[in-house]
Amino acid sequence: MDVELRHLRAFTCVARHRSFSRAAEELLITQPALSRTIAQLEGGLCVRLLDRSSRHVALTDTGAEFLVHAERVLATLDQALAAVRHRVTLRLGFSWLLPAPWAQRTVSHFEEATGASVELTRTDDPLQALRRRTVDIALVRGDIDAPRGARIVHLYDEPRIAVCSERCDLARLGHLDWTDVQYWPLVVNTVSGTTGPWSWPVDQRPAQIIDTANYDEWLETVAANRGIGIVPEAARDRTQHPALRFVPLTNAPSSPVSLVYAPDAQRTLIRRFLEAAIPG
Template identity: 75%
Template sequence: MSKDVELRHLRAFVAVARCRSFSRAGEELRITQPALSRTVAQLEGLLGARLVDRSSRHVELTGTGAEFLVQAERVLVAVDEALAVAGRGVTLRLGFSWLLPDPWAQRTVRRFEEATGAVVVLTRVDDPLEALRRGALDIAVVRGDVEAPPGTRALHLFDEPRVAVCSEDSELARAGCLDWADAREWPLVVNTVSGTTGPWSWPAGQRPERIVETSNYDEWLESVAANRGIGIVPEVARRRTRHPAVRFVPLTGAPPAPVSLVHLSGGRRVLIRRFLEAAVRTATR
């Protein structure tokens, strides 16, 4: 094999061969379809052989491509095993501002650690993006619409349904549900640092008029419990928050809350890539 062939060439080819689709393989590898096609074409040029038949509606391997796939997969397995040995004792810092999505988080961490031998260090911080910018984290779990800061990249994983939360003394506690369009009539308690719902969640001219600002999850929760207003959060809070003075109310018509991973563009690229792969596989199953 030519000395100019790189692991990225092999990973691109194996993904296309497994998915039988450039578009699906591109989604799995998180690169554009044109970039993936160029990478596979580069590999074919380096080898001097055609590996993929692009003439049909579905991607098919040539005879040479099928034989090369077997060897390429063996190479990648050997590399991954070597990385797992080298990764033992290495840590990857995963930051979050409050409750991690479950069971996604637990399954992803377990899958990553078993595959690499590395250890995920879970770090709760009020502002994961700021911690990422400071280099205190490798990857951050972020909810809500995310604009990746310079030097970082964002990967959308899935969306979470929203639920309303109020004080046990609130009139809303005795209601069967709350509609998203009516939520703006209530005072809204907002976590301005890492909250997923705020006045920005409604179009201009339709936003709640009364806003109570807090700067972290604990302040937000206690303000809701004190009946300063209502809160709106991802549904995971209903299942995992235990507070005697708050009540959760079903919310209808609400847009879902996006969950993304934001990571450094440089740094521990191999470990970060392996974690992202585990995260995507877990999110799609």
């Protein structure tokens, strides 16, 4: 008989609990299925490993001896798997400001559950990095022009907020309405920004657009009072710049946050990452 890992894990679990019902609960299988697995093991080995009665389960002498070796085999295997998993990496691409505490919670749960690690890759264009396969999964804010065949998983929506220079007249106003953005010069991150002229109907778009190519350029252009910016509210709590001021933005549509991945890349790891990212 070919003894399989499922036989050893089933036997050691029953031996540890001295109960088929409790072992079945731990192994997430039915009690009849567990009983069949143990019967297969005993039948293939032509020995009785467990004494059963309606009230208790006990090891036979042979079962006690077999348990020592079975536990040693499983422990050695688990150590080998842990050593390999420790070297397995999932590359998460992002352009700026991973959401907190979502990112920390997700990475922690994923690494604890799999033994693999997450490599955080900052890139101006996460979708381009996904196309080039330099990341395995990308966190993207705003509307998505995903690579062909890519899968998109919506996480949640973020409120928007206006940001301007401390020298800008907007800094002295209590708020800005979404429909009034058109009257201000708008600084846009054309690569990974969440807000641009495409965010409004043609007749409501800002008349003056200042393009920048990444988050740092966008930030310093707004700080230099070349125009105002629109960002997710997460930036207010995470951006420390003495020349910037954040202004509430009313009636603005929320900005989506999504994960994007290629279905043929790191399937098992990505599935486990999604389980950690979207609990329940």
